[in-house]
Amino acid sequence: MTPIPNRRPLIAPSLLSCDFARIAEEVRAVEEAGADLLHVDVMDGHFVPNITIGPLIVEAIKRHAARPLDVHLMITDPDRYLAAFRDAGADILTVHWEACPHLHRSVQAIHAMDIPAGVSINPATPVSLLRDIIGDIEMVLIMSVNPGFGGQRFIPRALEKISELRTMADAAGRKDLRIEVDGGVTRDNAAELLRAGADILVSGSAVFRSGDYTAYIASLRQS
Numbered sequence: 072m073t074p075i076p077n078r079r080p081l082i083a084p085s086l087l088s089c090d091f092a093r094i095a096e097e098v099r100a101v102e103e104a105g106a107d108l109l110h111v112d113v114m115d116g117h118f119v120p121n122i123t124i125g126p127l128i129v130e131a132i133k134r135h136a137a138r139p140l141d142v143h144l145m146i147t148d149p150d151r152y153l154a155a156f157r158d159a160g161a162d163i164l165t166v167h168w169e170a171c172p173h174l175h176r177s178v179q180a181i182h183a184m185d186i187p188a189g190v191s192i193n194p195a196t197p198v199s200l201l202r203d204i205i206g207d208i209e210m211v212l213i214m215s216v217n218p219g220f221g222g223q224r225f226i227p228r229a230l231e232k233i234s235e236l237r238t239m240a241d242a243a244g245r246k247d248l249r250i251e252v253d254g255g256v257t258r259d260n261a262a263e264l265l266r267a268g269a270d271i272l273v274s275g276s277a278v279f280r281s282g283d284y285t286a287y288i289a290s291l292r293q294s
Contacts, residue, residue, distance in 0.1 A: 073186065074209075076108070078107065080269070080271065081107040081271040082106055083107065083251070085112060085253070085274065087221045115147060118146050129142060129156060133160025139162035140162050141165070141251075142156050142162075143212065145218045145219070146170065149177065150173075150176070150180060161186065162186060163188075163210065165191050168192050178190070188207075190208050192214065193214050193218060194214055194217055194228065201236070201239070210249040210271070211251070213229055213251070214254055215253065216255050222275075223255055225254060225260055233264065233267040236250055237250060251271035256274040256291075
């Protein structure tokens with residue numbers, strides 16, 4: 072299994088906010104600007120109230136990407152599509168606790184494809200529900216907005232959840248667990264997120280609307 076890069080922080084621009092008419096150029100631009108991962112938000116119009124991309128677009132992105140694709144499945148019944156997204160080029164697959172009735176089985180299926188498994192939780196889902204899966208996954212994605220749309224305002228309660236998760240992971244002997252945060256992440260709150268215990272910062276609108284990808288990614292990292 073290819074591990075998640077072992078640096079802190081990792082910066083993962085969310086391609087949901089890029090110019091899809093120029094997606095190849097956008098991928099190359101954020102990579103040259105210092106992105107560590109490329110975050111790909113997959114939405115189905117059922118689990119979340121929006122529809123974005125499928126495996127064919129992930130495959131197209133992969134042809135132009137040098138960085139790992141961090142694919143976040145905000146979809147109902149993700150088990151049906153794990154293989155399709157892995158074959159399309161996903162390097163990390165994250166499923167939602169709320170969408171998986173047999174979460175351990177879903178994680179096993181991802182690991183059987185020899186890639187890291189992540190589990191995401193929505194803003195109203197307590198961290199405590201991850202206690203029985205934390206030993207089996209490589210990453211937890213804390214949603215700091217309600218999933219479905221980019222450009223939303225950060226929900227401050229996410230800071231407490233990140234801190235609680237880091238404490239839980241350390242107590243379970245999982246100091247290697249990566250904590251990713253997605254939603255309303257900017258250079259104004261990045262330092263707080265990192266102090267709370269986050270390792271991976273997903274930032275979409277803030278990066279792609281900044282006008283200077285290199286400077287903005289550097290500001291996130293330097294925070």
